[in-house]
Amino acid sequence: MENYIEPIKYAIILFPFIAFLFTLPYILHQYHKYGSVYYLRVLIIYSFILYLISAYFLVILPLPSFEEVSQMTSPTTQLIPLSFVRDFIEHSSFQIQDISTYIKALMEPYCYVVIYNVLLTIPFGIYLGYYFKYSLKKCVFYTFCLSLFFELTQLSGLYGIYPRGYRLFDVDDLILNTLGGLIGYLCSIGIRKILPSREKIDQKAYELGKKVSWLKRTTFFFLDLFFFTIFASFIQGCFLAGNLSLYLTFLFYYVLYPYWRKGKTLAGSFLNVKIEVEPNHSILFALFLRQHLFYIGYFVLPIGILIFGGGITASLPLPRSIRTVASLLVILIVFGYLFSSFFRLIRKKKPYYECLSKTKLVSTIGTSDYNEKDI
Numbered sequence: 216m217e218n219y220i221e222p223i224k225y226a227i228i229l230f231p232f233i234a235f236l237f238t239l240p241y242i243l244h245q246y247h248k249y250g251s252v253y254y255l256r257v258l259i260i261y262s263f264i265l266y267l268i269s270a271y272f273l274v275i276l277p278l279p280s281f282e283e284v285s286q287m288t289s290p291t292t293q294l295i296p297l298s299f300v301r302d303f304i305e306h307s308s309f310q311i312q313d314i315s316t317y318i319k320a321l322m323e324p325y326c327y328v329v330i331y332n333v334l335l336t337i338p339f340g341i342y343l344g345y346y347f348k349y350s351l352k353k354c355v356f357y358t359f360c361l362s363l364f365f366e367l368t369q370l371s372g373l374y375g376i377y378p379r380g381y382r383l384f385d386v387d388d389l390i391l392n393t394l395g396g397l398i399g400y401l402c403s404i405g406i407r408k409i410l411p412s413r414e415k416i417d418q419k420a421y422e423l424g425k426k427v428s429w430l431k432r433t434t435f436f437f438l439d440l441f442f443f444t445i446f447a448s449f450i451q452g453c454f455l456a457g458n459l460s461l462y463l464t465f466l467f468y469y470v471l472y473p474y475w476r477k478g479k480t481l482a483g484s485f486l487n488v489k490i491e492v493e494p495n496h497s498i499l500f501a502l503f504l505r506q507h508l509f510y511i512g513y514f515v516l517p518i519g520i521l522i523f524g525g526g527i528t529a530s531l532p533l534p535r536s537i538r539t540v541a542s543l544l545v546i547l548i549v550f551g552y553l554f555s556s557f558f559r560l561i562r563k564k565k566p567y568y569e570c571l572s573k574t575k576l577v578s579t580i581g582t583s584d585y586n587e588k589d590i
Contacts, residue, residue, distance in 0.1 A: 222272035250424020250580035332391035340399020358396025424580040429560040438482035508568035
């Protein structure tokens with residue numbers, strides 16, 4: 216049992232790092248497809264990732280030393296199907312004519328390996344059947360492919376890292392793993408009656424996608440900033456360099472392009488959001504005012520206060536301790552201002568730059584623009 220618990224511990228330790236690398240692409244995909252990141256879907260997907268990591272570690276761990284592997288002379292393959300049945304009968308206390316040996320044989324260590332190989336892929340079959348909605352044939356096929364990947368990993372000595380396979384490539388493992396996937400699929404039939412269906416999860420995600428959350432705003436800002444940085448770097452490197460060309464690039468990307476695209480920036484087109492201007496207001500001027508108020512309020516003003524306030528406090532003819540307290544006070548004022556703006560978004564109140572520019576960020580999920588783009 217210790218051999219099974221230890222790999223799961225390593226999987227749990229490694230999971231946050233893999234989840235971190237996966238998170239940004241996952242968020243972008245969810246906003247692009249559904250317009251929201253629904254918590255139940257997140258729970259299912261991330262638990263699926265944790266399961267795959269755990270299953271992989273259970274297959275490859277513990278890792279032996281190179282010297283130990285190089286001295287191995289045992290076979291690397293077992294290609295006779297259903298050998299585990301013969302081995303079970305020969306090496307366990309099982310006696311077909313003695314019913315009292317049945318339970319005892321099942322509790323012996325040899326039987327653990329057989330049960331483990333079945334249990335290993337039951338969750339895989341459940342995920343494929345419940346969330347991914349694969350048919351029985353696809354579920355069996357993909358479970359077989361997963362098992363084959365595990366066995367080839369062992370046969371290749373962890374993809375050539377070791378001089379030979381340090382675990383046995385066993386055709387019975389393919390059979391037992393595939394059986395586990397089949398059992399998992401059958402279990403998923405009952406799970407579908409308990410948990411929300413994939414259709415209900417999608418429907419809930421679309422409903423949430425019609426609102427613009429603070430997380431979607433943050434993703435929208437950083438994705439636009441990423442696109443703008445690439446575009447500005449190209450202009451600066453290939454055509455004109457300097458502050459004027461950078462500002463003109465800013466006007467083109469954040470004002471003229473969304474004006475031409477009816478409120479959508481590049482990030483907005485991908486994330487299914489757009490900037491909407493209140494009726495009877497100039498769209499071009501509203502976009503111009505919105506973007507300038509945003510960057511002045513969240514970049515120019517805070518940085519200016521830090522530089523200006525820091526310069527004043529440093530030049531005051533006061534003791535060093537008082538000047539240090541004054542500098543910290545300036546920093547607290549700036550961060551207090553930024554945090555108050557952030558909490559305003561969390562409370563679902565319009566930020567000041569939208570109030571002044573008569574604009575708002577709206578979702579395009581379910582609109583004709585979104586449907587036409589999806590066709």
